[in-house]
Structure formats: C-alpha cells, structure tokens
Amino acid sequence: MSILVNRDSKVLIQGITGQHATFHAQEAMKIGTQIVAGVTPGKGGRTHLGLPVFHTVEQAVEATGAEVSGIFVPPAFAADAIMEAIDAGIRVIVVIADGVPVQDMMRVKRYLIGRDSIIIGPNTAGIITPEACKVGIMPAHIYRPGPVGVVSRSGTLNYEAVEQMNALGLGQSTALSIGGDPINGCDFITILKAFEEDPQTEAVLLIGEIGGAQEVEAAAWAKDHLSKPLVAYIAGVSAPPGRRMGHAGAIVSGEADTAKAKMARMQALGAQVVENPAEIGATLRAVLP
Amino acid sequence: MNIHEYQAKALLRQFGVPVPEGRVVHSDAHAAAAAEEIGGDRWVLKAQIHAGGRGKAGGVKVVDSIEQVQIAADELIGTHLVTPQTGPAGRLVQRVLVEQAQNITQEYYLGLVVNRDAQRITLIASSEGGMEIEEVARKTPQKVIRETIDPAVGLLDFQCRKVAARIGCVGKPMNALVRLMKGFYRCFRDKDCLMAEINPLALVNGTELMALDAKMSFDGNALYRHPEIADLRDFEEEDPREVEASGHGLNYIALSGNVGCIVNGAGLAMATMDAITLHGGQPANFLDVGGGASPEKIANAFRIVLEDSQVKAILLNIFAGINRCDWVAEGIVQAIRDQHIQVPVVVRLAGTNVEAGRRILAESGLNYIEAQNLDDGAAKAVQALQGAEA
Numbered sequence: 055m056s057i058l059v060n061r062d063s064k065v066l067i068q069g070i071t072g073q074h075a076t077f078h079a080q081e082a083m084k085i086g087t088q089i090v091a092g093v094t095p096g097k098g099g100r101t102h103l104g105l106p107v108f109h110t111v112e113q114a115v116e117a118t119g120a121e122v123s124g125i126f127v128p129p130a131f132a133a134d135a136i137m138e139a140i141d142a143g144i145r146v147i148v149v150i151a152d153g154v155p156v157q158d159m160m161r162v163k164r165y166l167i168g169r170d171s172i173i174i175g176p177n178t179a180g181i182i183t184p185e186a187c188k189v190g191i192m193p194a195h196i197y198r199p200g201p202v203g204v205v206s207r208s209g210t211l212n213y214e215a216v217e218q219m220n221a222l223g224l225g226q227s228t229a230l231s232i233g234g235d236p237i238n239g240c241d242f243i244t245i246l247k248a249f250e251e252d253p254q255t256e257a258v259l260l261i262g263e264i265g266g267a268q269e270v271e272a273a274a275w276a277k278d279h280l281s282k283p284l285v286a287y288i289a290g291v292s293a294p295p296g297r298r299m300g301h302a303g304a305i306v307s308g309e310a311d312t313a314k315a316k317m318a319r320m321q322a323l324g325a326q327v328v329e330n331p332a333e334i335g336a337t338l339r340a341v342l343p
Numbered sequence: 344m345n346i347h348e349y350q351a352k353a354l355l356r357q358f359g360v361p362v363p364e365g366r367v368v369h370s371d372a373h374a375a376a377a378a379e380e381i382g383g384d385r386w387v388l389k390a391q392i393h394a395g396g397r398g399k400a401g402g403v404k405v406v407d408s409i410e411q412v413q414i415a416a417d418e419l420i421g422t423h424l425v426t427p428q429t430g431p432a433g434r435l436v437q438r439v440l441v442e443q444a445q446n447i448t449q450e451y452y453l454g455l456v457v458n459r460d461a462q463r464i465t466l467i468a469s470s471e472g473g474m475e476i477e478e479v480a481r482k483t484p485q486k487v488i489r490e491t492i493d494p495a496v497g498l499l500d501f502q503c504r505k506v507a508a509r510i511g512c513v514g515k516p517m518n519a520l521v522r523l524m525k526g527f528y529r530c531f532r533d534k535d536c537l538m539a540e541i542n543p544l545a546l547v548n549g550t551e552l553m554a555l556d557a558k559m560s561f562d563g564n565a566l567y568r569h570p571e572i573a574d575l576r577d578f579e580e581e582d583p584r585e586v587e588a589s590g591h592g593l594n595y596i597a598l599s600g601n602v603g604c605i606v607n608g609a610g611l612a613m614a615t616m617d618a619i620t621l622h623g624g625q626p627a628n629f630l631d632v633g634g635g636a637s638p639e640k641i642a643n644a645f646r647i648v649l650e651d652s653q654v655k656a657i658l659l660n661i662f663a664g665i666n667r668c669d670w671v672a673e674g675i676v677q678a679i680r681d682q683h684i685q686v687p688v689v690v691r692l693a694g695t696n697v698e699a700g701r702r703i704l705a706e707s708g709l710n711y712i713e714a715q716n717l718d719d720g721a722a723k724a725v726q727a728l729q730g731a732e733a
Binding site: 074130156158179193196206207208209210212237263287289292313332 | 457459460462463464493494495532535537562564565567568594596598606607608609610611612613614616617618619620621625626629631634662663664665693694695716717718721
C-alpha cells in the first residue's frame with residue numbers, strides 16, 4: 055500500500071516535450087511508473103517517448119483515463135496548468151516549477167475550493183511510492199519500500215532522511231515533499247490524514263522548516279488523530295530572522311516562526327522531535343516496533 | 344525585492360492614493376531648489392534608504408526655511424545612517440526626498456500583506472498610525488483591524504467601510520478612505536506585492552487623506568511580468584556578494600560564522616548549518632547551488648564563499664538528485680586548483696553518480712577531507728577549523 059500514487063496510477067505529464075520533463079518521465083518509467091500521456095498545447099497528435107501527446111488535459115484524460123499529473127511547465131505558466139488539471143478532474147497534481155508567483159497560487163487555491171484535487175508543490179521534488187510510481191525529480195534508486203511515510207518541505211532533505219533510513223534498513227511507504235513556497239498546494243495535515251489511512255505506513259516522518267504555522271498545526275492534528283508515531287525535524291535553527299533561506303517560505307517573521315519555537319510546540323503536542331538532522335534515521339528506528 | 348519610499352509613493356499615486364508633493368534630490372543645492380519649486384513654508388527631508396527606523400535615527404528632518412533645507416540635505420546626503428535595521432555599519436544616504444510638511448490632524452496605519460496562513464491577501468488597519476504595527480499589536484491588539492480579501496472578488500466597498508468604521512475614520516473622509524484602500528489594494532494585486540505599508544496615513548487639515556510614508560516589497564518570482572518594477576531595484580541597497588551570487592544562479596546569504604557552506608537545496612543547506620552549529624561551529628553562510636550545478640557553478644560557489652575572510656574551513660554537502668556528483672567533483676577540483684584554496688575543504692557527496700564523483704576527487708591528488716555523511720561532514724569541518732586555528 056501507499057498514499058496518493060501506486061503502480062496502478064495512470065500518470066500524464068504536462069509539458070512533456072520539454073527537456074527536463076522528457077528526462078524525468080524516462081526516469082519514472084524505469085521504476086514502473088505508468089505514464090500514459092503527455093500534454094503540450096500546440097503539439098497534440100504527436101508521439102513522444104512512445105506516448106500520445108494531447109493539446110489539452112481534457113483530451114488526455116478522455117483518451118487515457120489519466121488521474122495523476124506531473125506538471126513540468128515553467129513557473130509563469132504553472133498556475134494555468136494546475137487549474138486546467140483541476141478542471142479536468144485530475145486527482146493528484148504534482149507541480150515541479152520553482153518560482154511560481156505567490157498571488158498565482160492564491161488564485162489557484164481559491165479555484166480549488168469545492169473541488170477534490172490534491173496539489174503537491176509547487177517547488178517540490180515530487181512524490182514517490184518506491185518501486186511503483188514516481189511523479190517528480192527525486193533519485194528513485196535511493197527509495198525502498200517499507201513502513202515509513204515521509205513528508206517534507208524540502209526535496210534534498212527528503213533524500214538525506216531516506217539515506218539515513220536506508221543505512222538502517224528502513225524503507226518508505228510513500229515519500230513526498232510539499233514544497234518550499236509560502237503557499238503550498240496542500241498542507242502537512244492532508245498528507246498525515248492519508249498516511250493515517252494507509253495500513254502499510256507504521257510511522258510518519260515530517261520534515262519542516264522555519265516560517266509559517268503548518269508544522270505545528272500538523273502536530274496538533276496528529277495529537278488527536280494520528281495513531282502512528284510522528285517523528286519531526288525542523289530545519290533552520292541557525293537561520294537569522296528576517297532572511298529568506300532559499301525557499302520563498304523559509305523566513306522567520308516572528309517568534310513563532312523559529313525552528314526552536316516550532317520544535318518545542320510540536321514536542322509538547324506529542325511529536326518525537328529530532329534536534330540533530332543526522333539522527334532522523336535512528337529516531338525512526340527507535341519508534342518502530 | 345524592496346524599493347525606496349519615493350518610488351513607492353510614485354507608484355501609489357498612479358493608483359489614486361494621494362501623496363504629498365515632493366522631489367528626490369542628490370545634492371543640497373538641488374534640495375533647496377526643490378523646496379522652492381514645491382512651495383510652502385515648512386518642509387520634510389527624508390533619507391532614502393531601504394531600512395526602516397529612519398525617523399529615530401535622525402534620517403528625517405523638518406525645517407522651515409530654504410536655508411535650513413539646504414543645511415539639512417547637506418547633513419543627510421553622504422552620511423551612513425544607522426538604524427536598528429541597518430546593522431552597525433549603516434547605509435549610505437545618496438538621495439533625499441523633499442516634501443511639503445503637512446498639517447496632521449490624525450494618523451492611521453494601513454497595510455496589505457500576503458497572509459500565508461489564510462492563503463490570501465489581508466488588509467491591516469489601525470487608528471494608531473505612525474507607530475510600528477508590531478508594537479501596536481503587542482500593546483493594544485484590539486486596535487489592529489484585519490480584513491481578509493477573497494481573490495475572486497477583490498477588496499469590496501463594504502469591507503473598506505467596515506475597516507474605516509472600526510478605526511474611527513467616519514464622516515467626510517470615509518468615502519475618500521474607501522477609494523484609497525481600493526487603489527492601494529489594486530496596486531498590491533496588479534504589481535504582485537508581498538507586503539505594503541502606508542504608515543502613517545494622515546488626515547491632513549481635518550479633511551484630506553494622504554500617504555505620508557510608504558514601504559513596498561515585491562514578489563521576485565513575478566518580476567518577469569513587471570519590468571517597470573524590476574527597474575526600480577537598487578543594487579546598492581543589497582549585499583554585493585549576494586548580488587554577485589544570484590548572477591551565477593546561486594542563492595547565498597552571508598552569516599557571521601567561520602565555516603563556509605556549499606550545499607544543494609535550501610532544506611539541506613539549512614540542515615547543514617544546523618549540524619555545524621550542533622558540533623560547536625558557526626556557519627559563515629547559507630548557500631544553495633540549486634539543481635543542475637555545473638563545474639563552473641561549483642567553482643563560483645567556492646569563490647564567493649571565500650570572499651568572506653572569516654571563512655576558515657569549507658563544508659561542501661551535495662545530495663545529488665537532478666545534480667550529478669561527477670560534475671560537482673570536477674567543480675571542486677577546478678576550484679581547489681585555480682583558486683589556491685588554503686582552508687581545509689570537507690566534501691560529502693551522495694546520490695546520482697556518487698562513485699564517479701569520488702573517483703574524480705581521489706584521482707586529482709588534491710588535498711581535501713572526505714566525509715561519509717552529514718554528521719561526519721559537520722564534525723570534520725568543525726575539527727578542521729580547530730586544526731586551522733591551532
């Protein structure tokens with residue numbers, strides 16, 4: 055089992071004819087991801103990587119039954135592509151673009167109200183269910199099937215945690231990053247709910263950052279609703295206030311935004327908080343049976 | 344991206360927000376001429392730097408003769424103004440805004456912000472203008488009025504009236520305030536702002552509303568659709584190393600420690616800094632090389648990190664996903680060879696093409712310290728630092 059994507063998921067790639075999209079679609083297919091179509095407006099009717107290309111998401115969904123989309127279009131076109139996917143009834147939308155204007159995401163989130171799609175990203179490395187389905191840009195070969203659900207903001211910190219888990223023989227049910235932007239397509243709580251419902255997931259690792267209230271809200275939700283151990287790390291203890299640490303959303307704007315404050319509140323809410331990023335793997339090992 | 348007060352006022356004026364008549368000048372002689380042109384008998388001179396807290400730091404002067412305008416401008420231009428936001432070195436004042444002084448009846452606060460919790464734009468207003476809004480929120484939270492805006496319909500008239508009534512701006516000026524708020528919001532939305540403040544918003548001569556100070560910052564990711572805003576960027580207000588780094592596609596932020604960091608990904612970069620701190624060291628910088636880092640990009644990263652003379656050791660931590668460890672290794676070899684690097688370099692490579700990367704480094708015959716993982720890397724960097732100091 056897994057969350058959101060598995061070996062039966064039919065995936066389409068928006069912007070498939072681009073160089074990065076082509077490369078990552080090929081990589082994803084190597085682990086068995088069922089990519090069924092591509093969308094590039096103006097290039098419909100062609101074949102790319104042996105896949106049919108359509109002008110619109112609607113056409114692609116109609117022809118192939120795709121229910122997951124990986125969006126590889128540039129940031130300036132991302133919002134429109136996301137809303138096109140929502141409109142076409144895509145269930146899981148993964149947005150790789152880094153640099154989507156924040157007010158664009160605001161409009162996307164408004165458009166999403168009353169509709170059921172889950173948006174992962176923007177500014178995400180994507181989502182992977184090991185050896186089954188990958189929609190994203192992470193190195194698939196480091197991920198192994200196993201009992202830990204992994205959700206992070208950052209992509210590379212997700213890899214780091216997974217490598218530590220590998221060294222201890224711990225695999226992942228599904229791993230994803232929700233992205234480093236101030237307005238994320240989906241929040242940590244949405245993902246925790248999915249992990250709670252997944253029987254394969256025995257523990258959840260949440261990797262957050264400075265800035266915003268999401269991590270603490272997730273810990274508060276977990277306290278009442280998550281029956282599995284929650285291990286958490288918050289990056290940015292050494293970050294100075296008022297500066298954006300690479301990610302647009304990683305900024306300490308007030309006392310509650312600091313890594314220390316978040317960790318203290320999450321610990322108080324029952325999460326197993328790791329202070330040293332090098333001890334994520336060992337902490338997970340300890341909470342699992 | 345931040346802009347100067349005079350630029351923000353010019354922008355707001357385009358959206359129908361009244362601002363005082365003013366001129367930007369670069370010299371005391373021009374200041375006097377500007378004051379005569381504007382007319383009146385009392386003027387305000389305001390140092391134009393991006394940092395806040397100018398008033399208390401002596402960066403704002405009110406004078407009542409043309410001679411005094413010239414003297415005040417002379418005092419301001421060319422000095423390094425130190426405010427709580429500039430750091431001890433202060434900021435060089437190169438421009439002064441000369442405005443007619445206003446007869447203020449009442450001061451309000453008006454702000455717009457991208458509210459990440461609501462995932463919408465929120466209008467913030469207060470009857471306590473002229474003070475920092477954070478301070479008002481701390482002392483009298485009931486005086487901070489918030490109204491969140493639905494992006495589908497924008498800021499509505501009734502919302503503006505609600506806010507006006509709650510900050511006590513009723514009677515004649517109320518309609519003007521509604522118009523002003525709507526113009527302010529349109530500006531914020533159309534120009535992709537992240538934060539904007541009019542503080543104070545003044546009621547002048549008991550009748551007229553006017554933005555006496557304005558601060559705006561813009562979404563760097565949206566500048567591609569606002570070339571006119573991108574043109575307002577003042578590179579002299581930014582750290583020259585950060586500007587140079589961004590020119591090379593590197594995200595660099597100077598900090599105060601002595602372990603230079605070169606990392607891919609913002610999250611891993613922060614975690615690397617944290618690991619160094621846990622081992623008793625202090626990071627000299629945040630640096631994210633991003634994805635698809637070429638050997639040249641890595642070599643540039645070394646150069647920029649080493650421009651900081653505080654740096655006594657470097658920790659390079661790359662977990663390659665879309666990056667390639669072999670390219671990174673070539674960049675390290677290039678940097679160590681060409682830049683005659685004297686400080687110890689600790690290298691942790693993982694992910695895509697890691698074996699090829701390690702081989703390139705091993706065969707280079709250069710001096711570096713290999714680390715097995717994040718913890719090992721941070722420990723060895725701090726250790727190397729102690730060796731370098733001994």
